[in-house]
Amino acid sequence: MAAFPGVCASAHIPSLGWRPRFTTTSPSSQPSEVWHEAPxxxxxxxxxxxxxxxxxxxxxxxxxxxxxxxxPRHREGTATRSxxxxxxxxxxxxxxxxxxxxxxxxxxxxxxxxxxxxxxxxxxxxxxxxxxxxxxxxxxxxxxxxxxxxxxxxxxxxxxxxxxxxxxxxxxxxxxxxxxxxxxxxxxxxxxxxxxxxxxxxxxxxxxxxxxxxxxxxxxxxxxxxxxxxxxxxxxxxxxxxxxxxxxxxxxxxxxxxxxxxxxxxxxxxxxxxxxxxxxxxxxxxxxxxxIALPPGNAARPIISPEPSGDARAIMRRYRRDMGLPAGVLMTARRMLGTDRSRAVFQIVVGMIEAGAPDADIAIVLLDNPYFLDKWGSDPAKADEEVARIRARIGGAR
Structure with missing residues (x-):
């Protein structure tokens, strides 16, 4: 069986004989049943x-x-569950x-x-x-x-x-x-x-x-x-x-x-x-x-493809040669090679800032990067926030 990117070769993926029946019941027409008639x-x-x-x-x-x-059943004068x-x-x-x-x-x-x-x-x-x-x-x-x-x-x-x-x-x-x-x-x-x-x-x-x-x-x-x-x-x-x-x-x-x-x-x-x-x-x-009010940008988060988008790939090629080797490897990685996600994101952003990338290009790359996605998901607002925070930290000029 072919190995999946980012997955241990020893991972347990048994053959499957059938698929579950999905039912759309939510107002957003999202499938609301991943459950099944099982043993x-x-x-x-x-x-x-x-x-x-x-x-x-x-x-x-x-x-x-x-x-x-x-x-314990609730009795008058005692605390409720909450x-x-x-x-x-x-x-x-x-x-x-x-x-x-x-x-x-x-x-x-x-x-x-x-x-x-x-x-x-x-x-x-x-x-x-x-x-x-x-x-x-x-x-x-x-x-x-x-x-x-x-x-x-x-x-x-x-x-x-x-x-x-x-x-x-x-x-x-x-x-x-x-x-x-x-x-x-x-x-x-x-x-x-x-x-x-x-x-x-x-x-x-x-x-x-x-x-x-x-x-x-x-x-x-x-x-x-x-x-x-x-x-x-x-x-x-x-x-x-x-x-x-x-x-x-x-x-x-x-x-x-x-x-x-x-x-x-x-x-x-x-x-x-x-x-x-x-x-x-x-x-x-x-x-x-x-x-509850959430940070801007969370209401309609785009679904990010497992593979880099055309824009992200083009941006990576544009700045790859001007970045150091460690930052460049982390930027182009398609699976996590280490466990310190925050440090990896920091190195990518710093490397791209030093290569002269604008914030918009850096955010696009982060939204296709496994280190960022694993820690924060496909959250454009968080990507913008991280880029701004790191740029302010290192004193990079926009």
Missing amino acids: RSMRLPRFANGGDVVTALRVRRRERRTDRPSY EAPVLAGGDAMIPRDLKPLTTGRVGRAAREASIRFVVDLWPFAPDVFTFLGTKCGDRWCDHPIAGDRESAVAAVLADHPVAHHDLYFCPNPFSAPRRLTSNALPNAYAWCDIDTADPDGYDPAPNILWETSPGRYQGIWLWRDVVAASLAERHSQAIIIKDGGDRGGWSATKMLRVPGTINHKAEYERPLVTLRVYDHRPQRRPASLTS
């Missing part, structure tokens, strides 16, 4: 005619488990087979729980692609997964032991084995790299919360309805603007750390990524998310 272990309801949706997490856990503790502190007793609903992710220990039980955690968030059709990411030192590898996800995730974790690798997953589904915004499919999630923000300051509170290092968190929200990937991105960005978090972490291509694995960043002492909250009940998507 019972993966079955999801069909999202048709705008009807109410019960997500697969709810269905699968109801079928598999009867030992989950019931959530009012209660997220971390206070947040592990009360964590299913038994995910409990090893809360202990702060690695081992077979934690590895099996990590597999279950990821697979439960991927109840998609067999030919829909999902992604794991592994990092060892400066080497990053994407692992597209379709078909038997449980076996595929287990194989990746077996080949990349947590003692030596950082492991990541993307919660969102994709139509092709390349993790690009243009391939993102409709989903029922919002996601946020909460970082050092207060997890108790989010309203609504995240359904799933895990600690990636002391005092730093990531979270996922489970909604009752499925929307286009672009709208899911906007809602994730609105959460970040309203309540805090990494402002560059709202793209549908966002990779999050897998609970039960080790954070190998040099500034930390190898902390275990620990699950803190797990509430499987989907929430009603707040209407207020659509009314």
Whole structure:
């Protein structure tokens, strides 16, 4: 089988015998079903005619488990879900087979729980692609997964032991084995790299919360309805603007750390990524998310092709010889060769500024560059912002 650009040769891409049935139910006529009539272990309801949706997490856990503790019923004078502190007793609903992710220990039980955690968030059709990411030192590898996800995730974790690798997953589904915004499919999630923000300051509170290092968190929200990937991105960005978090972490291509694995960043002492909250009940998507003002340029973001556009290719040829070798290699790269995306973008912009490129040309190149797309998605406003910020930093004249 031919290798895909930017994808490990060992990536698990099984042959697929059929394709899911898509239904257009949203006002924007975006496909709102990447789900399917699958084996019972993966079955999801069909999202048709705008009807109410019960997500697969709810269905699968109801079928598999009867030992989950019931959530405390609301009584007058007690806090509701959105009012209660997220971390206070947040592990009360964590299913038994995910409990090893809360202990702060690695081992077979934690590895099996990590597999279950990821697979439960991927109840998609067999030919829909999902992604794991592994990092060892400066080497990053994407692992597209379709078909038997449980076996595929287990194989990746077996080949990349947590003692030596950082492991990541993307919660969102994709139509092709390349993790690009243009391939993102409709989903029922919002996601946020909460970082050092207060997890108790989010309203609504995240359904799933895990600690990636002391005092730093990531979270996922489970909604009752499925929307286009672009709208899911906007809602994730609105959460970040309203309540805090990494402002560059709202793209549908966002990779999050897998609970039960080790954070190998040099500034930390190898902390275990620990699950803190797990509430499987989907929430009603707040209407207020659509009314939050986003930065200019996010309302109608163009879909960027995996290959450079004619304009971008011409611009690269125009300035390539006047740039240094490292910046030129990063500018023309079609896949990420390292993991420091911010540094790569900085080198590209500085190299093009020194070669005399105007801001408009630099932005076009960034919107076709894998380092920029992987960190910020195809966001023209962010491209303009980065170019202006870096130019101001180095004092380059326009």
